[in-house]
Amino acid sequence: MISALTYVARPADPDAIDRLADTLAALVTGVAAGLIGDAVIVVPVPNEPVATVAEATGAALVVRPRGASPWAAGAKAARREWVLCLEAGDVPAEGWIRALDRFVNTARPDVALARLRRPHANLPARLATKGERVLGVSAPRPGDLVRRERLVAGPSFTPRLKPRLLAARLERA
Numbered sequence: 293m294i295s296a297l298t299y300v301a302r303p304a305d306p307d308a309i310d311r312l313a314d315t316l317a318a319l320v321t322g323v324a325a326g327l328i329g330d331a332v333i334v335v336p337v338p339n340e341p342v343a344t345v346a347e348a349t350g351a352a353l354v355v356r357p358r359g360a361s362p363w364a365a366g367a368k369a370a371r372r373e374w375v376l377c378l379e380a381g382d383v384p385a386e387g388w389i390r391a392l393d394r395f396v397n398t399a400r401p402d403v404a405l406a407r408l409r410r411p412h413a414n415l416p417a418r419l420a421t422k423g424e425r426v427l428g429v430s431a432p433r434p435g436d437l438v439r440r441e442r443l444v445a446g447p448s449f450t451p452r453l454k455p456r457l458l459a460a461r462l463e464r465a
Contacts, residue, residue, distance in 0.1 A: 293329030294396060294437070295370035296322070298351075299362040300380040303339035311381035312342065314465030316349055318383040325389045327396075328376075334366040360447070363432045367443035375443055379434040382462045384408070391460035392437060404442045405453040408435040409461035428452025435462050 296319050300308055312333070322328035331351035335342050338355055346353035356365040363377050374396050388408070395406050407429075431448045432438050437458070442449060 293372050294327060294374040294376055294392065295367075295372040295440070296328050296331045296376050296378060297334065297363065297366040297370060298331065298378045298380055298382075299334045299366070299434070300339075300342055301336065301362075303335045303337065303342045308380060309341050309345060311465055312345055315378055315380055315382050316345070316351070318465075322384075322389050322392075325393070327389050327393050330371045332366045332369045334362045336362070361431070361443075363438070363443050364445075364447055367438075367440050370440055370443075373440055375438050375440050377432050377434055377436045377438065377443075378462070381465045382434055383465050385461045385463050388460040391458045395437065395456065395458055399456075403456060404439040405429060405432075405449075405455045406437040406458050407455040408437070408458050410435045411461060411463075428454050 298312065298315050300312055302308055316331065319328050319331065331349065332354060333342060333346045333351050334354045334356050336356050343353055352369045354366050354369050356362045367375050376392070429449060430452050432443060
């Protein structure tokens with residue numbers, strides 16, 4: 293089982309709750325399949341509508357400390373060994389459960405990072421991803437499946453991690 297960590301960067305945005313609901317609704321199939329064990333929602337500032345959604349869905353709500361990485365802050369509340377990092381509005385595409393389950397159950401202990409494809413990412417992010425395949429990843433991003441202890445250790449990966457590319461992708465709602 294894994295923990296799903298969803299970051300809501302702008303909770304005051306009028307569409308934030310709809311994007312969060314789309315992401316959480318997509319994760320329900322992962323819960324039913326026995327892949328998702330718990331959910332954590334991270335916000336930069338307290339927000340009542342997001343707190344209501346968290347309470348209604350049984351997700352833990354974490355207010356990110358100023359200057360801290362949302363992934364590190366959320367990982368502290370996660371209860372599973374692997375954490376799937378998502379942004380509100382990310383929706384895993386068909387086949388994601390099988391790909392993540394296979395990876396989690398077969399990953400060697402020295403493997404700490406897997407990456408879902410994000411075809412909707414902007415050009416600079418896509419170019420950076422190509423460079424990270426060679427140089428390694430210095431920090432987590434949405435679409436990463438990371439061992440919890442690596443996220444809790446800090447905002448960056450030292451040494452850099454080589455990502456395993458998964459046969460799954462994220463779409464935007």
